[in-house]
Structure formats: C-alpha cells, structure tokens
Amino acid sequence: MKRNWHLDTLAVHAGQQSDPSTTAQAVPLYRTAAYCFRDSQHASDLFSLQEAGYIYSRLTNPTNDALEKRMAALEGGAAALTLASGTAAISFAITNILRSGDELVSTNNLYGGTYTLFDAILPQQGITTRFTNVNDFDALEASINDRTRAVFIELIGNPSLDVADIDRYAEIARRYHLPLLVDSTFTPPCLFRPLEHGATIVIHSLSKWIGGHGTAIGGVVTDSGRFDWTDPKFRLYNDPDRGYHNLRFAHDLGDLNALAFILRLRTVGLRNQGPTLAPDSAWLFLQGLESLPVRMERHCQNAYRVAQFLAGHAKVDWVRYPGLERDPSHALAARYLPRGCGGMVVFGPRGGRDAARKLVDSIDLFSLVANVGDAKSLIIHPASTTHSQLSDQDQRDAGIAPELIRLSIGLEHIDDIIAALEDALAVI
Numbered sequence: 562m563k564r565n566w567h568l569d570t571l572a573v574h575a576g577q578q579s580d581p582s583t584t585a586q587a588v589p590l591y592r593t594a595a596y597c598f599r600d601s602q603h604a605s606d607l608f609s610l611q612e613a614g615y616i617y618s619r620l621t622n623p624t625n626d627a628l629e630k631r632m633a634a635l636e637g638g639a640a641a642l643t644l645a646s647g648t649a650a651i652s653f654a655i656t657n658i659l660r661s662g663d664e665l666v667s668t669n670n671l672y673g674g675t676y677t678l679f680d681a682i683l684p685q686q687g688i689t690t691r692f693t694n695v696n697d698f699d700a701l702e703a704s705i706n707d708r709t710r711a712v713f714i715e716l717i718g719n720p721s722l723d724v725a726d727i728d729r730y731a732e733i734a735r736r737y738h739l740p741l742l743v744d745s746t747f748t749p750p751c752l753f754r755p756l757e758h759g760a761t762i763v764i765h766s767l768s769k770w771i772g773g774h775g776t777a778i779g780g781v782v783t784d785s786g787r788f789d790w791t792d793p794k795f796r797l798y799n800d801p802d803r804g805y806h807n808l809r810f811a812h813d814l815g816d817l818n819a820l821a822f823i824l825r826l827r828t829v830g831l832r833n834q835g836p837t838l839a840p841d842s843a844w845l846f847l848q849g850l851e852s853l854p855v856r857m858e859r860h861c862q863n864a865y866r867v868a869q870f871l872a873g874h875a876k877v878d879w880v881r882y883p884g885l886e887r888d889p890s891h892a893l894a895a896r897y898l899p900r901g902c903g904g905m906v907v908f909g910p911r912g913g914r915d916a917a918r919k920l921v922d923s924i925d926l927f928s929l930v931a932n933v934g935d936a937k938s939l940i941i942h943p944a945s946t947t948h949s950q951l952s953d954q955d956q957r958d959a960g961i962a963p964e965l966i967r968l969s970i971g972l973e974h975i976d977d978i979i980a981a982l983e984d985a986l987a988v989i
C-alpha cells in the first residue's frame with residue numbers, strides 16, 4: 562500500500578488485493594460459514610492461535626476483513642471491527658470497557674437508540690451513565706469519579722446538530738486517563754477523522770452515509786491502538802479471562818498488545834456474544850465506501866443550500882445547520898469541519914408541533930422514515946417518533962423542541978428538494 566494516498570483513493574482501494582485464488586478485481590463476496598482446515602494439525606494450530614487464518618465466519622470473513630482494513634485506513638486507525646449494526650457497535654464497544662459497577666460519562670444530545678441504551682438498558686447490567694450537556698466542561702469534570710471508565714460523545718449531536726469541541730473532550734479524557742469514544746456517523750472520515758483529535762475509539766453506523774443507499778444495516782468500531790489499557794482500573798484488560806485460557810488482554814498479546822481493545826472485541830464480542838455483520842452487507846458497504854467522498858460533497862452542498870433557503874423563509878422560526886454563519890456551532894464547525902458539515906438539517910416551522918406534523922404529512926419527494934444518510938431525501942418529526950421515549954424535560958435538555966423537523970438531505974437536484982420544501986411550507 563502506498564503510504565501517501567489521499568482519502569478518496571483509499572476509499573476505493575484500501576484493504577484489498579486482487580483475490581489470490583481467482584484474481585477477481587472486485588472484492589469477492591465470501592458467503593461461507595466455515596473454512597476447510599488442511600488437516601487436524603492445521604485446525605489445532607488455528608484454534609491455539611499458533612497460526613493466523615479463517616475458522617468460522619462469526620469470527621472472521623475475508624469480505625468483512627476488506628471492509629475493516631479499508632475503514633481503519635480511512636480513519637487512520639490501527640484496526641477496525643465490523644458488527645451487525647451501529648447499535649451493536651456502540652453497545653459492544655461500551656461493554657468491551659465497562660463492567661458492572663463502572664460508570665460512563667456521555668453527552669445527552671444523542672441518537673435516540675443510544676440514549677435509551679445508556680439511560681435504560683445498560684443500568685440493567687450495572688453500568689451507569691452520567692449525562693452532561695454538550696460542551697459543558699465543568700459538568701463533565703464534575704461527573705468524572707473513581708468509577709468512571711469512558712467518555713462518549715457524538716461529533717455532531719442528534720438531532721440538535723451541536724458540534725462537540727472534541728479537542729477539549731480529548732484533553733480532559735487524557736487527563737483522567739479515560740478512553741474517548743466518538744460516534745462520528747454524521748461525519749464520515751472524508752469530513753472528519755476523530756482519531757487525529759485524540760479520540761481513542763471511533764464508531765460509525767455503516768447503515769447511513771457509508772452504505773449511502775438505505776440498503777443494509779451495519780456498524781464499525783475503529784481503534785486508535787494508542788490507549789494504555791494496563792491501568793488496573795480497566796479490569797476487563799487486567800484480570801485473567803476464563804473464557805480465553807486466562808489471558809490478560811492488556812499484557813499477554815505480545816506484539817499485538819496495542820490492539821488489545823479490538824482483539825477483545827473480536828474474541829469476547831463476536832466469538833462469545835455473536836453480533837457478526839453478514840458478508841452480504843459488508844459487500845454493500847464496500848460499494849458505498851468507494852463513492853463516499855464524492856457523495857458527501859453533494860450531501861454537504863445540498864444541505865447547505867437547504868439550510869440557507871429555510872433561514873430566509875417567513876414560515877420558518879429557526880434553522881440549525883453548523884455550516885450557517887449564524888449557527889451557534891459555526892465556530893466549532895469552521896475549526897473541525899472545513900470540508901463540509903454533513904447532510905443533516907433541522908428546523909422549526911412557525912406554528913409549533915401541529916404545523917410540523919402537517920408539514921411532514923404533506924411534503925412530496927422526501928420519504929417519511931426513521932433513517933438518515935440515504936441517497937434519497939428523508940424527513941421525520943423526532944419528538945413523536947425517534948426520541949418519543951425521552952420525557953419532555955429530557956427532550957428539551959437534549960435540544961429537541963416539540964416542533965423540530967429533522968431532514969436528511971439526499972443527492973437529488975437541489976431545485977427539486979427546495980421546491981418540495983417550498984410547497985410543504987405553503988400548506989401550513
């Protein structure tokens with residue numbers, strides 16, 4: 562691999578060699594559950610990790626491998642692991658660090674499913690989350706105590722679209738020797754690379770812009786390989802693991818100790834708990850990655866034009882898009898997102914919640930769906946759908962006004978997108 566390729570080139574080539582058995586040029590889809598061992602010695606060498614190779618597709622598959630290598634290259638990470646969904650990626654990344662009795666500190670402006678995971682599901686496993694408002698660093702430090710094991714943020718929060726000041730999060734996480742986990746789904750690597758700003762772990766839902774066409778569900782976790790897990794407070798890395806020959810992940814991996822996080826996620830996560838990505842889906846995500854940088858340019862351009870249009874419309878009370886000069890996150894966006902602020906726009910139509918629902922019901926072109934990051938433009942009213950499990954107060958704290966409409970701007974011609982919004986606003 563040439564070292565100095567640009568990201569657009571890596572998106573097309575990284576992690577792939579022409580297939581050794583067939584010389585196929587495209588990444589082949591290896592739709593197999595198992596792999597033939599040469600003989601019983603080969604089988605036992607693979608099982609005892611004396612030799613590297615394929616055993617069973619719950620653990621490793623060559624199509625998934627290519628996607629993992631390509632994602633690691635795009636993020637500038639040491640290694641990556643794909644999982645069955647973005648939700649599985651977040652869930653298993655957290656429980657790959659925290660165990661019962663440990664605490665997480667997270668921002669509160671999160672993807673709805675992530676908020677519920679932290680607020681309602683992880684507590685059933687003895688893992689507590691302390692939520693703080695994004696960029697409230699006094700509250701962040703006040704929430705860190707001797708049980709804290711990780712800090713979690715979304716680079717652009719969902720759905721309020723506030724940009725997190727990641728350099729300050731990284732500085733505080735470093736000072737307390739905590740890993741910083743970043744859900745960067747709204748900002749794929751061609752827009753932002755969290756590992757260059759001190760993140761320990763980057764997570765993406767592949768289901769969104771990386772896949773790009775709303776055709777598959779998947780997730781990926783990329784490890785910087787730079788975090789020191791030998792600190793005894795990380796018991797999952799320092800206690801002998803009965804499930805793996807009493808291995809201590811932070812100590813006993815030899816040359817691979819730097820990859821302790823991702824190796825534990827593969828062995829304990831995939832091997833023992835099973836949230837494996839189907840190779841068919843991995844193949845679709847590889848197709849998506851090849852055009853990702855080109856598509857993101859158009860998503861960003863279209864979203865900016867939509868935000869400008871809404872900001873100047875008489876029936877719109879407010880608009881949030883970090884790329885707008887007057888947006889509260891504009892200064893942070895200018896620092897972190899010079900290549901574009903992504904495809905999401907949120908706004909409040911005049912007339913509150915009822916007007917918002919009427920607009921959603923009457924708009925043409927946009928699909929009314931609980932998804933983002935499709936080639937098609939999408940619309941939803943989060944307060945009554947994706948974030949309806951939050952209390953009214955929690956919704957307000959997370960920046961979800963009752964009238965907020967969330968748009969994921971697609972790749973259609975900008976004139977058609979704006980005409981659809983214009984017509985829908987005329988109805989309310």
Ligand SMILES: *Cc1c(COP(=O)(O)O)cnc(C)c1O
Pocket residue numbers: 646647648649672674675715719744746747766767768769778779780933
């Ligand atoms: C969609 C999404 C997720 C969850 O990913 P799935 O693939 O749907 O499980 C997590 N975070 C963000 C920001 C998302 O947009």
